[in-house]
Amino acid sequence: MGDSKQVGSGYGDPYGSGAGSGSGAVPAGGADKSGPAGQLKVSEIQGLGSGVTDSEGMTLYRFDKDTPKPPKSNCEGDCAGVWPAVAANDASVSAGIDAALLGSVERSDGTKQLTLAGWPVYRYAKDAKAGDALGEGVGGTWHVLGPGGKPAKAGKGTEGGAQKEEKADKSDAAAKGGELTAVQNPELGTLVEDAEGKTLYRFDKDSAWPMKIGCVDACTDTWKPAKPVDKDKVNGIAPELIGKVKRPDGTEQLTIDCWPVYSFTGDKEPGDTTGHNNKGLWFAITDKGKKAKVVG
Known part of the structure; x- marks a missing residue:
């Protein structure tokens, strides 16, 4: 063709x-x-x-x-x-x-x-x-x-x-360099996905100010720290909300409105949100850095 x-x-x-x-x-x-x-x-x-x-x-x-x-x-x-x-x-x-x-x-x-x-x-x-x-x-x-x-x-x-x-x-x-995209979820509102279409999450045991990492060691086998991205390679998210933080192991992690963000290994398909409200501690992150609403 x-x-x-x-x-x-x-x-x-x-x-x-x-x-x-x-x-x-x-x-x-x-x-x-x-x-x-x-x-x-x-x-x-x-x-x-x-x-x-x-x-x-x-x-x-x-x-x-x-x-x-x-x-x-x-x-x-x-x-x-x-x-x-x-x-x-x-x-x-x-x-x-x-x-x-x-x-x-x-x-x-x-x-x-x-x-x-x-x-x-x-x-x-x-x-x-x-x-x-x-x-x-x-x-x-x-x-x-x-x-x-x-x-x-x-x-x-x-x-x-x-x-x-x-x-x-x-x-x-x-090839996409880890760009981010704001997407509309019919139940949870505006969420953030990485270049692979994976939903990104925030953790209640982290803190935004001062920035503190609560997911370390074995935790990262399930919750993968998202890598920093170029602010010019985001769609639908205010560039000023995009940042990064140094983790205890010396690597850098993406932040949105100062909140460290992660992907969930339990999500198998693009757009999956199976990690949302996991143990009442993990929540899909919105384009504003907030926790997505809990449904049901």
Whole structure:
């Protein structure tokens, strides 16, 4: 697909509509794309390597604000006008995609949406022809779907598989230099994720002023201190809130509003928040450095 395109823009417009989230505007040529996918194929997407396309060669996407376990779509209303949900019926796979990963989820309107590894599957209204991937990176939350359900990643070759995806995840995170992004969680509000999409947390036994580290030794086997980042490589977080602190072992750790931050090894997928309210001491951190609310 030599004419494939990739655009990683749209952080101010999470739907990529070109007209703001309130309009739901679909560009010319953005005909209904909610039909069945037919046979899913692994195709080369320019700049990304292996991605999933439908039987017509149209690129398929996933949304970071959705959840795979249990499957749930958080793209409704205007969003669904720009990102049509792919119907679940009549789906099959070709080489490179495990048929066991196919599934479906019931949307709020009662229709069934195709899922891959639990992730709801979408097309993008602005993609006009086979091989287009104009939705990649829109809002920092929309990504071309990889063969295993993860976001497609830049890499060499066309072979799929979990091992290749894991290596791509790590190399991509390194290339991004550990940037941070503020994301909207439907239950917890605005949270902070690292370059790998991992939710970041703060610990009640730490302190912000004076800065004190309460998670040391074996604690760091479960709660990994986040590495400092360049203030110019953050999205949706005030740069003046970004800092760093020296840990007892001499390494440096990222801080947000003076609070040391961590990732949780129990989070397996981008956007997971399984560490939130852990033991009543660990909380997902907001873009302001506050503790995210406790639900339920």
